[in-house]
Amino acid sequence: MRKTFLSATAAFMLVPLYVLTVNAFKGQQEILRDPFGLGGLTLEPLGRALTNPQFDVVKGYAVTLLFVVAVNVLSVLLAAPAAYTIARSPKRRFRVLMLFFLAGTFIPGQVLVIPVVYVLKTLGLMGTIRGFVLFETTLTLPFSIFLYAGYIATIPAVLDQAAAVDGAGRLRTFWQIVFPLMRPAVATMVILNTFSVWNDFVNPQIILGPGSGLYTVTTGVYAAVSQYSTDYTVVFPTLLLAIAPLLVFFVFMQRHIISGLTAGATKG
Amino acid sequence: MAGRTVMTLTREAPVATVREAPPRRRRHDGLTTALMAGPATVLYVVMLVVPVGLAFYLSLTDWDGFSADPAFVGAANYARLLDDPELRRAALVTLLVAAAGTAGLNLLGLGFALLVDGVSRANTFFRIVLFYPHVLSALVVGFLWSAILGTNGAVNNLVTTWGGEVLPFLSDPAWATVTMIAVLVWAGFGVNVVLYLAGLQAVPHSLIEAARIDGATRWQVFRNVTLPALGPSVTINIVLSLVTLLKTYDLVVSLTAGGPAGQTQTVAYLILWNSFHDARLGFGSAQSVILMLVTAALAFVVTRLRRRGEMAVHQ
Numbered sequence: 365m366r367k368t369f370l371s372a373t374a375a376f377m378l379v380p381l382y383v384l385t386v387n388a389f390k391g392q393q394e395i396l397r398d399p400f401g402l403g404g405l406t407l408e409p410l411g412r413a414l415t416n417p418q419f420d421v422v423k424g425y426a427v428t429l430l431f432v433v434a435v436n437v438l439s440v441l442l443a444a445p446a447a448y449t450i451a452r453s454p455k456r457r458f459r460v461l462m463l464f465f466l467a468g469t470f471i472p473g474q475v476l477v478i479p480v481v482y483v484l485k486t487l488g489l490m491g492t493i494r495g496f497v498l499f500e501t502t503l504t505l506p507f508s509i510f511l512y513a514g515y516i517a518t519i520p521a522v523l524d525q526a527a528a529v530d531g532a533g534r535l536r537t538f539w540q541i542v543f544p545l546m547r548p549a550v551a552t553m554v555i556l557n558t559f560s561v562w563n564d565f566v567n568p569q570i571i572l573g574p575g576s577g578l579y580t581v582t583t584g585v586y587a588a589v590s591q592y593s594t595d596y597t598v599v600f601p602t603l604l605l606a607i608a609p610l611l612v613f614f615v616f617m618q619r620h621i622i623s624g625l626t627a628g629a630t631k632g
Numbered sequence: 633m634a635g636r637t638v639m640t641l642t643r644e645a646p647v648a649t650v651r652e653a654p655p656r657r658r659r660h661d662g663l664t665t666a667l668m669a670g671p672a673t674v675l676y677v678v679m680l681v682v683p684v685g686l687a688f689y690l691s692l693t694d695w696d697g698f699s700a701d702p703a704f705v706g707a708a709n710y711a712r713l714l715d716d717p718e719l720r721r722a723a724l725v726t727l728l729v730a731a732a733g734t735a736g737l738n739l740l741g742l743g744f745a746l747l748v749d750g751v752s753r754a755n756t757f758f759r760i761v762l763f764y765p766h767v768l769s770a771l772v773v774g775f776l777w778s779a780i781l782g783t784n785g786a787v788n789n790l791v792t793t794w795g796g797e798v799l800p801f802l803s804d805p806a807w808a809t810v811t812m813i814a815v816l817v818w819a820g821f822g823v824n825v826v827l828y829l830a831g832l833q834a835v836p837h838s839l840i841e842a843a844r845i846d847g848a849t850r851w852q853v854f855r856n857v858t859l860p861a862l863g864p865s866v867t868i869n870i871v872l873s874l875v876t877l878l879k880t881y882d883l884v885v886s887l888t889a890g891g892p893a894g895q896t897q898t899v900a901y902l903i904l905w906n907s908f909h910d911a912r913l914g915f916g917s918a919q920s921v922i923l924m925l926v927t928a929a930l931a932f933v934v935t936r937l938r939r940r941g942e943m944a945v946h947q
Contacts (some may be wrong), residue, residue, distance in 0.1 A: 370747060374761045377818070380776050383762075383786050387779075399786035442675060445668035453665075461669065468680050472879050472927065474900050475920045478890070478913050479686035480679065481697065502679035505672055534664045563769035565882045570908060582769050589775050590886070599779050607768050614767045618760050625766060626826045 371612045387596060388604040395596045407564035413601035419579055419588035421605050428580040431568075432561045434497045436554050437506040443553075446467075446505075448511030452521065462513060468506030476503075477570055486570065496571045498588065500561055507628070508553050515549035516542060522537070555617070564609065581606050670818055687924075691917035697907070702914060709918035718894065719902060719919065721799060726899045729813055734873040736817035741824025741869060742862075746854070748825065749832050759829075763822035773819045774886025778802060805895035809886050812896055815887060816877065824869050831865025832858070867938040872930050878927050899923050 386402060387395045394404040414421055446465075450458045480499055481490060489495030519542055527537040561580075568580045579587060585606045592598045614621055690828055695702035711720055748755045765773060772891060780786045781801035788798050801811045835858055843853045859866075881900040884890055890897040890905070897905070899919065907916030 366747060370754075370758050371704060374758055377761050377765070383780055384776055387786075395786075396784065396789060399789050428641065430634065442672040447670040449665050457682035461673070465672075467677065468676065470928070471684060472875070472924060474879050474881060474903060474922045475687055476683050477904075478907050478917050478920060479683035479690055480696070481913070482686055482690065483679065485682055489735060498675065499679050502675050506680075508673065517708070534661070535668070538668070548816065549835050556865075559696055559767065563771075565769060565771045565885070570904075582771055585769075585775065586771060586885070590889075593778060594782070594784060596779060598774060603776055604780075607772055609633065610767055611764070614764060618763075621767070622759070622763055622826055626830075 372551075375601070381607060384604055384607075386598055388503040388600040390597075390600075392595065392597050395600070402514040402622055404447075409410050409597040410601045413588075413598065413605055416588055416602070418436040418591075419582075419584040419602070421584065421602070422553045422579045425609070426580050428562055428582075430501065431493075431497060431580060435500045435504065435561050436557050438497065438501045438549060439508055439553065440487055440556060442501065443508035444512055444543060444550070445538055448516055450509065450541060451516035452524065462509070463510045465506045469510065473503065473566065477566055481570065490571065491573050491576050493572075496568060499571060500564070503567075504553070504557050511549050511553060511627070513547055514547060518522070519545050551620065552627055554628075555587050556628040559610070559621075559625060560628070641771075658831040661934045663742070664921075677728060687917050687921055691921045693914045693917075694710040694912075695914040695917070696911045697913045698911070705914065710922075712915065713918055713922065719899070719935040721895070722897045722899045722902045725809060725896060726878060726880070729816065729898060730874055732813045733816050733820075733880075734870055737824050738812065738866070738869050740821040742796055742816060742828050742866075744821070744825045745828035745832060746858075749829060758864045759825065762825050765819040766822050768819070770819065770882035771886045773815065774883045774888075777811075777815045777818075778887050802888055803892055805892055808892060808896045812880075812883065812887055815881065815947065819883075820873075820876070824873070827869055827872075828862070828865055831862050834865075863938070869937060870938065871934050874934060875927055875931055878923065878930070892893045 376424065383399060386405075388410055389405040391404065391406065391409065450462050484490040484495045484499070487495070489498065509521065518592060523541055523545075524537050527541045528534075554603065563582055564580070565582045565586065568578075568583045569586065572578045572580075572583070585602055588602045589599050636902045650785060690702070692704060693702035694705050694708075722886055744758075748758045748762070754923070768776075782788070783798055783800075785801075787801070791797070791799060802808050839857050840853055841862070843857050848856070879900045880898045881904065884896060884898050884901045888896040890901055900923065903916045903919045903923065906919065907913045
């Protein structure tokens, strides 16, 4: 009975995905006539979605990937050494610094976006890729530093001392000895940041703005679909193209992704 | 300039730390520390700490998003909040979504966690299937469900083919609110399943077996052993669900666009609408300050209540 119930639930969870996939390969008539059937499949709507003038999907992938890579690299470069300083120092002011960063995990993004527009305008970064990447990176810092500092605390400090005796400075000790050992924590954060950048809607929509012509996959879906939400030959293929890379990534890395995203959910 | 500092420091640091006398070394150490923790701290202050302060300041102004120095209007924005019927309705919708959604996420989360507990291939498969919607953006989830539940959507097609009436999933205010909560729960409870599974691993097996041997029914074991041991897990899950649901935005945009007739607008939706559609960012700031304070207060109250409950259990 448990198995039957779970199977029924699994079917209910997967039906939307099935409807999405099947109807991405149908014409409007066929979708309206039989949304669940497999008749009249064609590649034509998918081809049109790929060449949609409203939203260039391939460019959207490229832009999003650029953001994902930039935010991840910058986030690691900034958060990892900061976390190292905090984790390895017995001084009180570094514990205060940790709490200072930790407080940031409790600030919801919606509260920030309005004043961040003000800050970006003042700095002349509004509507620029730099401004967007810097803000998106900032959002990753509090939780990254928290996670990294916790992880570094489990790496024996004897390693650092050995490196220092051998004549390595602190920077070198960190990047060559400690950082390579942090791989699991970094992997968790990279997964988490990749999904939050890929799926973010509000920040790219407002900071980059429609005027910039720069669409991520998510803001591009909005541009392509929101006006034409009853034209299913636009909706289904566009949505399929937007989620396919994520789903493939998820299927191959599910265990890491589930633990990474769950860790992220607890950051509040 | 920053780049050059990095270069010289990395080159000199090893030499300095080995050879130089203590005073020089200490100064150098301070520099290295500044170099390692400084950039993150500066960015964090400029892009997060300053904006939080600015949110309070801007909420006392009439900023329209363009002018360089907005006029100070005192508490006018807050006064306007009190008798704004649109906001009152949005607050009601948001609280309803948060309350019903939290209940749904946690009942399903805990229920399914109990069902898929234990190591087996089938359980792994079910966990993945329950979790996968969380991978998708809320925007995509909303568009997808609106294509399925809309007036011409897949489900209504099926219903009318069978001779039924069109079901107003998204076109009737009450239905649309329920639909929105259902979709939020559908998309989110997989996370709660995983969190509760983690909690279940901490429940001592010996206790459960002892209760079983003493003749307790499955329900009694759950009620008197498993659930009390899950206490902290329940608290975390409830607070997380509440905090997440109180800022529901993306799904509103894509599933209902706030409609019909603005009846499913949430507070977050209204904040961004007022700010960026109506160019009233000062007013929007006042709303977001209130939302932040209410969220913090609710999270605090729930944590306190739950802690008291947990203490009572342990006594």
